[in-house]
Amino acid sequence: xxxxxxxxxxxxxxxxxxxxxxxxxxxxxxxxxxxxxxxxxxxxxxxxxxxxxxxxxxxxxxxxxxxxxxxxxxxxxxxxxxxxxxxxxxxxxxxxxxxxxxxxxxxxxxxxxxxxxxxxxxxxxxxxxxxxxxxxxxxxxxxxxxxxxxxxxxxxxxxxxxxxxxxxxxxxxxxxxxxxxxxxxxxxxxxxxxxxxxxxxxxxxxxxxxxxxxxxxxxxxxxxxxxxxxxxxxxxxxxxxxxxxxxxxxxxxxxxxxxxxxxxxxxxxxxxx
Amino acid sequence: xxxxxxxxxxxxxxxxxxxxxxxxxxxxxxxxxxxxxxxxxxxxxxxxxxxxxxxxxxxxxxxxxxxxxxxxxxxxxxxxxxxxxxxxxxxxxxxxxxxxxxxxxxxxxxxxxxxxxxxxxxxxxxxxxxxxxxxxxxxxxxxxxxxxxxxxxxxxxxxxxxxxxxxxxxxxxxxxxxxxxxxxxxxxxxxxxxxxxxxxxxxxxxxxxxxxx
Numbered sequence: 013x014x015x016x017x018x019x020x021x022x023x024x025x026x027x028x029x030x031x032x033x034x035x036x037x038x039x040x041x042x043x044x045x046x047x048x049x050x051x052x053x054x055x056x057x058x059x060x061x062x063x064x065x066x067x068x069x070x071x072x073x074x075x076x077x078x079x080x081x082x083x084x085x086x087x088x089x090x091x092x093x094x095x096x097x098x099x100x101x102x103x104x105x106x107x108x109x110x111x112x113x114x115x116x117x118x119x120x121x122x123x124x125x126x127x128x129x130x131x132x133x134x135x136x137x138x139x140x141x142x143x144x145x146x147x148x149x150x151x152x153x154x155x156x157x158x159x160x161x162x163x164x165x166x167x168x169x170x171x172x173x174x175x176x177x178x179x180x181x182x183x184x185x186x187x188x189x190x191x192x193x194x195x196x197x198x199x200x201x202x203x204x205x206x207x208x209x210x211x212x213x214x215x216x217x218x219x220x221x222x223x224x225x226x227x228x229x230x231x232x233x234x235x236x237x238x239x240x241x242x243x244x245x246x247x248x249x250x251x252x253x254x255x256x257x258x259x260x261x262x263x264x265x266x267x268x269x270x271x272x273x274x275x276x277x278x279x280x281x282x283x284x285x
Numbered sequence: 286x287x288x289x290x291x292x293x294x295x296x297x298x299x300x301x302x303x304x305x306x307x308x309x310x311x312x313x314x315x316x317x318x319x320x321x322x323x324x325x326x327x328x329x330x331x332x333x334x335x336x337x338x339x340x341x342x343x344x345x346x347x348x349x350x351x352x353x354x355x356x357x358x359x360x361x362x363x364x365x366x367x368x369x370x371x372x373x374x375x376x377x378x379x380x381x382x383x384x385x386x387x388x389x390x391x392x393x394x395x396x397x398x399x400x401x402x403x404x405x406x407x408x409x410x411x412x413x414x415x416x417x418x419x420x421x422x423x424x425x426x427x428x429x430x431x432x433x434x435x436x437x438x439x440x441x442x443x444x445x446x447x448x449x450x451x452x453x454x455x456x457x458x459x460x461x462x463x464x465x466x467x468x469x470x471x472x473x474x475x476x477x478x479x480x481x482x483x484x485x486x487x488x489x490x491x492x493x494x495x496x497x498x
Contacts, residue, residue, distance in 0.1 A: 274485060
């Protein structure tokens with residue numbers, strides 16, 4: 013996944029300035045920054061959404077690799093702003109030529125939680141495992157499988173189970189994890205949760221971090237101890253355990269008092285501060 | 286045969302890769318020897334996070350004897366090393382580092398340093414202070430933790446709640462004033478904090494207080 017653009021000299025803008033910067037055509041850098049800024053500061057004004065939807069069809073801002081940086085940022089921002097007007101335009105982005113625009117769109121659609129995108133996401137899995145090859149000369153596969161599969165899992169797309177399942181065996185570990193994560197969300201079968209627990213023991217720190225995030229996202233409680241013992245930064249482990257705790261607290265919500273499970277999770281978190 | 290501390294120190298000095306350094310520091314940290322202190326402190330400045338974590342753990346194991354050396358050798362210009370040192374102070378709880386912890390909990394740039402400092406403020410070894418200094422110092426800790434409960438990062442607020450709970454549980458000659466302030470804050474967090482994990486942690490702290498009576 014690409015790093016989100018986050019400038020170090022955080023420039024202070026007003027909402028009006030950011031929208032104006034996004035709509036002007038002269039300074040591409042300002043437009044790019046404004047698109048990030050509106051998402052980062054959760055500016056949900058209708059005018060901000062309008063401007064981002066225009067940016068989602070921009071032709072001016074082009075990267076050396078032929079990509080569309082402004083569209084990528086606009087898609088990410090729209091995912092954060094929760095406006096359903098973005099759903100149909102983002103679904104159209106799933107067919108766009110730029111891989112990173114498709115990836116950002118799939119992630120944004122996951123965040124928006126609107127199930128109308130499920131069939132469009134599923135279409136990108138056509139050809140199954142055999143089609144899911146790396147693009148020659150690029151670090152990524154032909155489709156943003158991680159983002160697509162994670163979105164289908166979050167959206168509770170039970171109709172996607174058969175198509176997602178083979179990806180648990182994909183040769184990219186992060187795709188395997190995304191598939192295990194989605195399969196767990198869709199089936200609640202602990203086989204998939206345990207698969208992610210096993211990934212916490214891997215040799216590569218990036219992959220261990222990835223598994224920590226996935227376990228937090230699915231709230232897989234049996235992983236709690238293994239998470240606390242994983243060789244990774246405490247910050248990452250705390251975020252992962254918070255995911256488990258949030259899930260457990262939802263289960264508790266019928267009770268007034270905290271459950272023993274929640275207390276145990278918090279004790280583990282206390283030990284990582 | 287087990288290696289001597291001197292051999293373990295030499296292994297750290299001779300390590301020529303990141304992984305090699307990590308292993309050597311872990312081995313040195315495990316012996317918990319005071320003669321390892323200068324080497325472990327030096328590792329904090331190496332810009333190798335894995336090795337620094339191992340060195341921090343080793344210095345916390347050694348505990349109070351590590352604090353004066355670390356205070357004397359704080360590098361003002363190496364931000365990373367300072368951040369690791371704060372974690373050692375937070376883990377040991379020696380009051381001679383109290384001012385540094387108070388400042389770090391409320392103003393440090395890094396959220397993991399604020400987090401460690403906030404927790405550490407709850408676990409100060411008060412018996413090491415002259416009796417008449419305890420109350421003013423605890424009051425300062427209380428006020429700092431109450432304000433850190435408004436940090437922008439959930440995990441720092443979570444750590445501040447843990448710190449407040451621990452502060453409550455330590456001896457205090459003016460307990461009733463502290464109790465009132467802490468209870469009010471916890472109730473406020475349960476009502477208003479946007480993060481469910483922080484609300485739940487406050488609820489857990491409140492439960493502990495009720496159990497203690």
